[in-house]
Amino acid sequence: MLSKLKNIDGKPILSKKSNNENINRKRSIDSDDDNEDEVEVRIKKSTEKKARQRVPEDESKKNHNGDGKRENHRREKRARLDSTLNQDVKLILPKPVNTNPASIPERKKFIERIAQILVKKNPDLKQPKAQAIEIEFEIAQKSTFRTYASTLRNAVYKLQHPEKFEKNNDAQLKTKEEELRILRSMVIPVTKLEKYGFVMKIPPKEVNESLTRECRRCGTVFKLDQQLEPTTCIFHHGKLRRQPGTKIKFYDCCRAPEDDNKPCDESKHHVFQISKPEEKQAVLPYTLTKEIFQDKAQYNVLGIDCEMGFTTKGFELMRITAVDYFTEKTVLDTYVLPYGEVVDLNTRYSGISQINADFVSYNQALQELGAIMDKDTILIGHGLENDMNAMRLIHEQIIDTSILYPKFETSPTFRWSLKDLTFKYLSKNIQIGEHDSAEDSVAAIQIVKYHVKKGNSP
Numbered sequence: 001m002l003s004k005l006k007n008i009d010g011k012p013i014l015s016k017k018s019n020n021e022n023i024n025r026k027r028s029i030d031s032d033d034d035n036e037d038e039v040e041v042r043i044k045k046s047t048e049k050k051a052r053q054r055v056p057e058d059e060s061k062k063n064h065n066g067d068g069k070r071e072n073h074r075r076e077k078r079a080r081l082d083s084t085l086n087q088d089v090k091l092i093l094p095k096p097v098n099t100n101p102a103s104i105p106e107r108k109k110f111i112e113r114i115a116q117i118l119v120k121k122n123p124d125l126k127q128p129k130a131q132a133i134e135i136e137f138e139i140a141q142k143s144t145f146r147t148y149a150s151t152l153r154n155a156v157y158k159l160q161h162p163e164k165f166e167k168n169n170d171a172q173l174k175t176k177e178e179e180l181r182i183l184r185s186m187v188i189p190v191t192k193l194e195k196y197g198f199v200m201k202i203p204p205k206e207v208n209e210s211l212t213r214e215c216r217r218c219g220t221v222f223k224l225d226q227q228l229e230p231t232t233c234i235f236h237h238g239k240l241r242r243q244p245g246t247k248i249k250f251y252d253c254c255r256a257p258e259d260d261n262k263p264c265d266e267s268k269h270h271v272f273q274i275s276k277p278e279e280k281q282a283v284l285p286y287t288l289t290k291e292i293f294q295d296k297a298q299y300n301v302l303g304i305d306c307e308m309g310f311t312t313k314g315f316e317l318m319r320i321t322a323v324d325y326f327t328e329k330t331v332l333d334t335y336v337l338p339y340g341e342v343v344d345l346n347t348r349y350s351g352i353s354q355i356n357a358d359f360v361s362y363n364q365a366l367q368e369l370g371a372i373m374d375k376d377t378i379l380i381g382h383g384l385e386n387d388m389n390a391m392r393l394i395h396e397q398i399i400d401t402s403i404l405y406p407k408f409e410t411s412p413t414f415r416w417s418l419k420d421l422t423f424k425y426l427s428k429n430i431q432i433g434e435h436d437s438a439e440d441s442v443a444a445i446q447i448v449k450y451h452v453k454k455g456n457s458p
């Protein structure tokens, strides 16, 4: 019950509704209805009680009983109440809003109700109606015709029972532990992580002796020792996506079809990426966080995102960003020098346009990471296996939004993009401009929070 009441607040409910409009419509609306029903029952009960207290006949009967003192007191109170109301605005006129959330009579009804509650709480209040108009206006401004009534009912309930919401604050203090417990239950089992490309055991070394590599962008086979000599690599920088409901695939950079032979982007160098963990191990070895990050660190849950660029050693780590789950503040943003020589900084996606004095060695970056996380810190991210592989870290406490949600719709070959999920769950558009590390981490964190709050932990 308490957890439900937590949502009885204009803001969360509004944002929830706007999410509903995009997805999960049925499920969320159902739970909203539950919510409203409960509140409605409570409001009804309290209005009944109020009605019983206010019946004037009761008062006149009491007069006959000779309970004069009590009656005088009541009369005084009523007179004071009336005079308070008299000082107020004469007419209840809802302030105009653009969203047209409700009819004027409906809005007036709520304003009257709010004014009554305000006076009851504080009989000396000078302008309850004027205040009520403001309170209603605040909500009306942010409401649509779908959310208005329930938000107002909730606000009325909150005004009538402020004590219940004070208690809630205590509950909220406890929720950090509770939230952590739910998050622990959402950590993905090691066997599942392995299926999705996470390296979970230190692989044996395997040196790639071949003198050539295949370009990841255009497919050309090129000589490794000529990689830094300028050439022409033409490609689509976007991903191949399937047109929903069809078998047609197109590039999301320029919407060209799969068999298009006029790629939209061009570069001076071919690039490659090592996919085999054994080959990665030969270039830069993996490390287990439970061996190097044993000391308890400050953060229990972090959003992690890395940026990579192409070098003569493949697709290498160049930046690590960590965001605290609870505050959503960036707690680490470190640039990492790659081992190989830079071929292409992948600026469009990495946001890195040059290597400068801010860059630290890989070992230094691990030191910095170890200062904020330990082996038990839960790492949240989207397609986190790429980041973990780039960092060459093996870590068991992982929540990956591309694997977790929706529960039954992902497979190792199909996963939702962070952009899709963010739109789906948070109704936000991200990654419109250049890729931003912190923004992606915050988006992944917010998606996880959304599910934690809804109690949808798998």
Ligand SMILES: [Zn+2]
Pocket (backbone or CB within 6 Å): 235, 236, 237, 238, 251, 252, 253, 254, 255, 256, 263, 264, 265
């Ligand atoms: Zn393209």
Ligand SMILES: [Zn+2]
Pocket (backbone or CB within 6 Å): 215, 216, 217, 218, 219, 220, 232, 233, 234, 269, 270, 271
């Ligand atoms: Zn190429």
